[in-house]
Structures are given as structure tokens and as C-alpha cells.
Amino acid sequence: MSHAEISSPALQEQFDDAAQQKDAVTLGMWLFLATEILFFGGMFMGFSVYRQRYTAAFAETAHHLLMWYGAVNTAILLCSSFTVVLAVHFAHIGRNKAVISSIIATMILGAAFLCLKGREYYIEYTEHLIPNTQFVYGTEQKERMGIEVTQEEKDHPQTAAFAPQARIFMSFYFMMTGVHATHMIVGEGIFLWLLITCLRGKITPEYFTPVEICGLYWHFVDIVWIFVFPVLYLLHY
């Protein structure tokens, strides 16, 4: 250990110094995020192709998603991204207690997002919008079958002829939000690990790369939602 002044307990032997290790870890994380961008990109690609093919049907079906749930969830995720940034900032200046509070706040916001999402799925289940055997699209059909029709649906009636396309739309909706929600659940696990790491005093102003890397993952999941929200909920024309 001739370079005592730049070595820290967290420095792995394959790196020259802490700065090189941090750059390498960040680069590796971005490489992973690049694969994630293309993974979600494929779903957005498929959705776009079908949307430009079935514009009217997709726009009408989008009306039956719960736009305000989506908007509140977007706000929750933006707040959680902010608390992640605070965690990184506090780790940088060595305020360990503030780091722990920020991580807990992030986890609570993430859990709130998942609860709202679950509630949303449940309402869509009661409205027969899940594309399984219970799927019914078309206000007239529902009335004939004795299914209760909400006031919102009476204002924006469903066209029965759009049922096959609406099924495609809802499949995209559940796939995209479902994969995103899975990433949120994984993120909660990652932050639980990060919280334990912080509580064990492993995070110092000299070495806070875990906070940064976990933060990158969280921000990425936030960015996916930034696109999911307008593309699925807001493009209802």
C-alpha cells in the first residue's frame, strides 16, 4: 500500500484509485441502463406502431384509464427522484442521518406509487378492462349483459366495434405498467439493501458510490414513467 493517501477501505485492488473505481462503476451502471432503455424502447416501439394503425380506437380506450391516478403517481415518482438526489447530496457532505431519512422517504414514496397502481388495476378489473376472458368493451354490450356502467363511461361511451383494438391497447397498458411496476418492486429491494448498508456505517463522504448507483436505477425507472404517463394516459385524442 504505497498509495496510502488515496486508498480507502472500499477501494478494490484492480483500480488505481477511488476516482477510477467510481468512473468504472458509473460506466457499468449506464451500460446496464442502456440495455434497459432498449428493453422498454421495444415496448414503446410496438405501442407506437399499433397506435398509428388504430389511432381512433386507441384514443378512445385511453379515455377509460384513470388519468388522475397516473398524474398523482407521476408527481409521487418525481418527488421520490428528488429525495434520491437529496440522499446522494447528503452522502457527499457526510450527513449520514439525512441520507438514511432520504432513503426511507424514497421507499415510502415508492410504496405509495405501488399502492395507487394496485388500486388502479383493481378498478380496471371491476370495469372489465383486463384483457382476459372477462374482457368486455362496449357500453351497449355492458348494459345488455347487466354490467354496471360508470358515469364516466356514460359520458365517453365505448364503441363495441373497437373491442379487438381496445384489447390490444389494454394488453400494452398492462405489459408496460406491469414491467415498470416490477422495476419499482426491484427498486424497493435495492433501496432496502442500501438502507441496511447505510445503517451499518459503510457510506462515507469518501465512498458513497452505492448511493449514486442505486440512485441511477431509481431515476431510470422514473424516466420510464415520465414516458409511460403521457403515451398511455394523455394521448386520448
Next chain:
Amino acid sequence: MTTYVLVFISLMVLLVATVWVALLPWDKWHQTQVSVVIALIIAVIKATLVVLFFMHVKLAPKLTQTFVVAAFVWLGIMFVFSFSDYLTRGWLPDSSGWVAESTLPQPATKGEWVPTEHSAMRPGPDTNGIQPVSGRPPRHDAK
């Protein structure tokens, strides 16, 4: 710290803006495409703010920045190449499948080629110099 607060406030303002824009009566103004474009532009701005400031790409080494840009360039390749196919399929009269059946010249009998107004652009049965092989010797199992 100030930067983070400013970016966070901008993100929230943009969120309110995108919801507000979506609730405007675009269909009455016959400008529904505009609402789609505005919503996507706002989403791109929000994502850029998060990537540059929250994910610290603005201060990252050049190599990391290259990787970030590459990810989005490859995403762009996927979209541009795919849409150069899907969006142009109706441009030639030969397009079929993705184009609605009713917009295509319909043959009188399925599978049989008949001249249409687009005949000049359609390959005939004997084009490309390939002649159907006639007088082919019968196969052993054929009678």
C-alpha cells in the same frame, strides 16, 4: 443544492403543464395531432432534465456521456428504421397486409392476376425473364 430544487420545481411545473394541455378541447379545435406532439415534447424535456441534473450526466466523464448518448441513438435507430417501414407501406400500390384491404386493387378471383389501373407497377406473371417450366418430365409417383 439550488440546482436540484430548481430542476425539481421545473419537473412539477412541466407535469402540471402536460396534464393541462391534455385536458384542453383539442378535438373541437381540430388540432388533435398538436396535443400529441406537445405531450411528447414535454416528456422529452422532463427526461432530459432528470438525465442531465439528477443523474449527473452533465458532470460525468466524456466516456459515460458517450454511452448515454449511444443508448438513445440506438433507440432512435430502432424507431426511425421501423417507422420508415410501417409508415410507408401504403405508398406503393403493391403494399398489402398492413394496408386496409379495401384500399387495394382487388383481383377478380383470389390468387389470379388481373390487370388493374396499377398494372404497370405490378409484376406480371411472366416478368423478370423467368418462364414457367413447361413439359417437365413427370415425377415417378405421379400418374
